[in-house]
Amino acid sequence: MPELPEVEVVRRGLEDHVVGRTFGAVEVLHPRTVRSQQGHLVDFLGDATVTATGRRGKFLWLDLSTGKKLHVHLGMSGQMLVTERGQVKSNHLRIRAELDDGADLNFLDQRTFGQWTVVDAIPDPFASGGAPVAQTVPQTVAHIAQDPLDPAWEKEACIRKMKGRRSEIKRVLLDQTVVSGIGNIYADEALFVAGVRPRRRASALSQAAIGRILDAAADVMSRALEQGGTSFDSLYVNVNGASGYFSRSLMVYGRESQPCLVCGISIKRITFMGRSSHYCPRCQL
DNA sequence: AATGGTTCCTGGACGC
DNA sequence: TGCGTCCAGGAACCAT
Numbered sequence: 001m002p003e004l005p006e007v008e009v010v011r012r013g014l015e016d017h018v019v020g021r022t023f024g025a026v027e028v029l030h031p032r033t034v035r036s037q038q039g040h041l042v043d044f045l046g047d048a049t050v051t052a053t054g055r056r057g058k059f060l061w062l063d064l065s066t067g068k069k070l071h072v073h074l075g076m077s078g079q080m081l082v083t084e085r086g087q088v089k090s091n092h093l094r095i096r097a098e099l100d101d102g103a104d105l106n107f108l109d110q111r112t113f114g115q116w117t118v119v120d121a122i123p124d125p126f127a128s129g130g131a132p133v134a135q136t137v138p139q140t141v142a143h144i145a146q147d148p149l150d151p152a153w154e155k156e157a158c159i160r161k162m163k164g165r166r167s168e169i170k171r172v173l174l175d176q177t178v179v180s181g182i183g184n185i186y187a188d189e190a191l192f193v194a195g196v197r198p199r200r201r202a203s204a205l206s207q208a209a210i211g212r213i214l215d216a217a218a219d220v221m222s223r224a225l226e227q228g229g230t231s232f233d234s235l236y237v238n239v240n241g242a243s244g245y246f247s248r249s250l251m252v253y254g255r256e257s258q259p260c261l262v263c264g265i266s267i268k269r270i271t272f273m274g275r276s277s278h279y280c281p282r283c284q285l
Numbered sequence: 286a287a288t289g290g291t292t293c294c295t296g297g298a299c300g301c
Numbered sequence: 302t303g304c305g306t307c308c309a310g311g312a313a314c315c316a317t
Contacts, residue, residue: 076294111296112294166287272289273290274310276309291313292313299305299308
């Protein structure tokens with residue numbers, strides 16, 4: 001399940017292998033993958049050259065020479081795979097886009113939560129004035145908050161926004177309009193490191209405690225990125241989300257009933273907002 | 286506006 | 302062995 005580190009690994013791969021390439025024929029093999037697309041994808045992609053890559057949180061995009069942007073959601077199981085023409089035989093192949101160097105940019109997605117959409121560019125809501133070149137983001141990214149690994153991220157403003165929420169802290173951490181890039185796994189890990197239970201109300205936490213949670217999230221994601229960043233080779237941009245998580249040891253996620261790695265008591269799993277949360281009843285208050 | 290629950294989807298894991 | 306059921310979750314969506 002791609003969270004920020006996994007998406008950044010994909011972006012770096014696309015930066016190396018797709019920028020400068022021009023799209024040709026585009027084959028859409030599953031309608032759901034282009035469900036938000038107005039018109040036909042090929043009409044917007046064909047003959048467009050990729051000029052840059054971008055990312056905010058888990059939202060990934062390619063800048064096109066037409067001025068529009070190809071917004072890519074990896075969803076739960078999306079993979080971007082650069083191969084020689086026609087090499088992907090998987091029945092999870094959803095889009096095959098031909099590039100002018102003889103390669104294909106393939107989108108594979110088992111659970112079809114992911115999608116491609118070509119949208120207009122808008123001025124970046126977070127861009128600071130005075131930049132030499134106007135910064136833009138896809139129109140579909142307008143509502144997404146900055147992520148903790150963004151050099152321009154305003155941590156103090158983020159803390160104040162979180163403090164103003166009465167929802168459970170886990171829910172607030174997963175709200176991409178408050179802070180982006182954090183998914184279920186890193187949310188659980190960050191809350192463990194910070195010693196805060198997932199159902200504590202954000203408004204009931206001190207600003208210092210919220211700061212510790214955000215620091216923990218940034219730390220766990222940057223360490224995952226260091227590992228995941230070396231997981232693809234020069235031939236493929238191949239990220240299935242597994243590389244970032246499962247090669248590293250998780251403290252609580254997926255460890256229900258196993259001993260806490262710090263204090264030894266049993267890790268608990270609770271369910272709310274339709275998903276699992278794992279925590280240590282002794283280390284987290 | 287904020288809040289909290291539901292929904293989409295597929296295949297692996299599990300129980301009988 | 303095989304079938305049915307549950308579970309995983311990113312983010313849009315909806316009702317309140």
